[in-house]
Amino acid sequence: MRVKICGITSVEDARLAVDAGADALGMVFYPPSPRHVSLEQAAEIARAVTPFVVLTGLFVDAHPQEVEQVLAQVPLNLLQFHGNETAAYCRQFHRPYIKALRMKPELNPSEAMSAYPDARGYLLDAYRKGVPGGTGDTFDWQRVPQGRERNDRQVILAGGLNPANVTQAISAAVPDAVDVSGGVEAAPGRKDPDKVREFVRAARAAATSGASSNALIQGV
Numbered sequence: 001m002r003v004k005i006c007g008i009t010s011v012e013d014a015r016l017a018v019d020a021g022a023d024a025l026g027m028v029f030y031p032p033s034p035r036h037v038s039l040e041q042a043a044e045i046a047r048a049v050t051p052f053v054v055l056t057g058l059f060v061d062a063h064p065q066e067v068e069q070v071l072a073q074v075p076l077n078l079l080q081f082h083g084n085e086t087a088a089y090c091r092q093f094h095r096p097y098i099k100a101l102r103m104k105p106e107l108n109p110s111e112a113m114s115a116y117p118d119a120r121g122y123l124l125d126a127y128r129k130g131v132p133g134g135t136g137d138t139f140d141w142q143r144v145p146q147g148r149e150r151n152d153r154q155v156i157l158a159g160g161l162n163p164a165n166v167t168q169a170i171s172a173a174v175p176d177a178v179d180v181s182g183g184v185e186a187a188p189g190r191k192d193p194d195k196v197r198e199f200v201r202a203a204r205a206a207a208t209s210g211a212s213s214n215a216l217i218q219g220v
């Protein structure tokens with residue numbers, strides 16, 4: 001089970017998340033977000049963290065030049081596209097990327113994943129009209145594809161996760177990774193140390209006990 005802490009805006013929170021055991025950090029390059037980081041902030045965070053953590057840059061329907069500008073100044077390991085970007089758009093940067101899919105009631109997640117065959121993973125997030133992400137809302141975890149529908153694709157579960165519900169979420173959705181932002185915050189853009197530590201601990205513990213449920217679902 002991998003854990004990504006999203007919405008990191010400071011070196012202090014980046015270090016906190018890494019020390020708590022996060023595998024990946026997310027930085028939001030979307031100006032309307034309360035978690036938006038400037039190029040300078042992002043470069044400072046990148047300099048401060050170990051190279052063995054996946055630094056992720058999140059964009060929402062950004063102009064390609066904006067993405068290129070970030071890439072020129074911040075050593076990102078992974079891009080996360082959280083808007084209505086097409087596969088052609090996502091692959092033009094020649095970087096590993098994950099595609100966020102917002103779980104609108106009518107969305108077939110398996111079909112939606114197929115539209116991005118070169119994505120390294122699929123971040124399944126809650127859908128709220130007019131809000132591209134960081135909603136704090138959950139969705140029905142039973143909708144996460146399993147088995148043949150999943151087809152070995154890396155699924156990152158997001159949307160309204162927190163230390164209190166991540167165990168149940170992992171058990172229901174059997175994701176490869178979990179992503180959290182608001183559920184471990186003290187205030188928008190500022191992480192709560194106890195919540196971050198408890199979230200990572202609970203996710204790891206659930207994964208250990210959840211291995212058998214995964215085996216049951218996969219029939220192995």
Ligand SMILES: O=C(O)c1ccccc1NCC(=O)[C@H](O)[C@H](O)COP(=O)(O)O
Nearest residue numbers: 006033132133134136159160180181182
């Ligand atoms: O976090 C934001 O402010 C944000 C804004 C616009 C697009 C995406 C955004 N966050 C994306 C994430 O990866 C969040 O972790 C994900 O949406 C889950 O957020 P939350 O429900 O607060 O845990």
